[in-house]
């Protein structure tokens with residue numbers, strides 16, 4: 001059995017041809033269009049590109065959004081145009097192959113269970129730190145989906161009551177404090193409490209805080225930060241001490 005797995009994200013559509021032992025045979029990618037029809041065309045396009053080079057049996061879509069219990073429908077995806085859309089059937093009609101959907105963090109959790117760090121485990125948690133926090137829970141060898149099929153969304157657990165507002169509508173969510181976006185927000189907040197600082201990052205944060213990114217903060221030559229009275233030593237990514 002050879003499958004095409006496609007990560008449909010807000011920025012790009014990234015596809016890979018995978019064999020039964022989890023080996024990656026080939027890849028293709030394209031930018032994510034803004035309209036439903038164009039997005040479905042783009043997904044069908046990467047499938048056609050890869051099928052020209054490989055015999056493929058099935059297609060799996062990993063979507064950054066809420067996927068229905070039957071794994072045929074995208075209920076809501078904040079950065080994609082699909083709303084209550086029968087995406088699996090639409091793509092299946094275009095590519096003439098069986099298609100199934102999965103929440104992107106759930107797909108990554110199951111991949112780690114089958115082929116990666118969680119192989120042989122019965123219980124595990126997967127946490128992806130990026131723009132936000134994507135998370136999956138593995139309980140007794142099965143993905144935990146909750147009552148509505150969209151669990152666990154651990155990134156939106158309340159970590160700080162009354163804390164930073166979150167695009168989900170709540171406040172103090174875990175991903176507002178521990179993600180690439182949160183790293184930048186924390187740096188801007190801390191630098192604002194020390195207005196005399198003359199570092200490049202401090203000047204950037206003062207003049208255009210929106211331009212400060214998590215990647216930019218991680219690359220800055222900072223050795224320690226103070227937060228809530230604690231001194232936290234940190235080193236740039238990739239350094240020997242990090």
Ligand SMILES: [Zn+2]
Pocket residue numbers: 155156166167168169170171173
């Ligand atoms: Zn939230």
